[in-house]
Amino acid sequence: MGITKTDLFTEKQNELAKVAKVFAHPARIAILEYLIQSNTCINGDLVQELGLAQATISQHLRELKEIGLIKGSIEGVSVNYCIDAMRWAEVQNLFQGLFDGFPKISGCC
Amino acid sequence: MGITKTDLFTEKQNELAKVAKVFAHPARIAILEYLIQSNTCINGDLVQELGLAQATISQHLRELKEIGLIKGSIEGVSVNYCIDAMRWAEVQNLFQGLFDGFPKISGCC
């Protein structure tokens, strides 16, 4: 079916899954890493950096923007993108919450 | 196309994306949380816990197993699943590496 039965799960589970989906593509990881590294909030010469078409990059940027991880400000004819620090921390905590739930010294299998 | 151009990205970016994809479904999050909570490494009465069909759960378990996050040991007629602590920590570090790459005090936009 390709459709997810979100009503079966908690809001937090759905939110975490939705955020994880945004991380689930190497191009979006690459974009985030590029934005982090080039502190100067670079715009879409990501097309040069990655080898994807302009339309494709734009689509990935939109998904990152929709989940709130980045924001873009119009700078003349081009758009400056950058990480949204607040949301970044929020998402980090979401993941950390899951990871920390598992006790490191659990004498299981 | 639905196909990802993995050759354009680094191994680490592809690996992180692949792992994130496993987290990108609430059922798999729910399974992991259930495994964490029920320390006793419970098997597929996840079918009871979540409201999905047995075949569907089995499919999700396989994806979690393939990425290495869980492992199952046959216990008579049933299978005991549990978190793989080593891999869990490894994956946690993968994500943390990305998150920590962004300095909290970045005077950007």
Add this chain to the structure above:
DNA sequence: ACTATCTATCGTAATATTGCAATGTTATAA
């Protein structure tokens, strides 16, 4: 052997994602 139980796999339908060419949109420059 026969049966019941648990889990995995196969096949299939419905939906989602990825990628790009073509086309819009907006802002600057001449």
Add this chain to the structure above:
DNA sequence: TTATAACATTGCAATATTACGATAGATAGT
């Protein structure tokens, strides 16, 4: 106004994911 440059959107083809019924495989009990 016209042209140009930078993005965004649309529309489409190819592929991936999700879900489940049906079926197969393995094990325990009788």
